Amino acid sequence: MIELLDRDRRVVSAIKSSSDGYYIVPAVAQGRYHLRVAPEQLKQFDLIDPGERDITILPDGKFINGVDFLLSRNPAGTVSDLPRDEPHDKK
Numbered sequence: 001m002i003e004l005l006d007r008d009r010r011v012v013s014a015i016k017s018s019s020d021g022y023y024i025v026p027a028v029a030q031g032r033y034h035l036r037v038a039p040e041q042l043k044q045f046d047l048i049d050p051g052e053r054d055i056t057i058l059p060d061g062k063f064i065n066g067v068d069f070l071l072s073r074n075p076a077g078t079v080s081d082l083p084r085d086e087p088h089d090k091k
Contacts (some may be wrong), residue, residue, distance in 0.1 A: 001038035002069075004028065005052075014038065021068070030057045037069055047071050 002023050004013040012033070017023040025035075035053040042049055050069045057064070 001041045003036050003038050005034040005036065007032055009034065028057050030059045030061070032056050035067055037071065046074050048074055 002015045002017055002025070003011050004015070004025050006012050013025060013028070015023050015025055033055050035055060037047070037050060039049075041047070048071070050071060053067050053069070055064055055067060
């Protein structure tokens with residue numbers, strides 16, 4: 001899941017990528033935005049956060065392409081920067 005965030009880092013849109021990683025963010029007004037992989041996805045699949053990408057949508061509405069994310073798993077034994085849910089012992 002890819003998230004488009006506004007300048008205040010509020011999620012404007014959430015987009016699913018295809019199996020090859022291709023995604024389209026439709027109907028975006030001109031302005032400056034950030035793209036990121038959804039934190040929940042990173043946590044769920046134990047992936048390293050590749051960071052946000054800054055993009056600018058121009059008034060001409062041209063498509064932006066080539067905004068890629070290289071995803072990799074956390075090496076065994078390391079702790080992600082994202083908080084994890086700890087299992088609770090039932091008593």
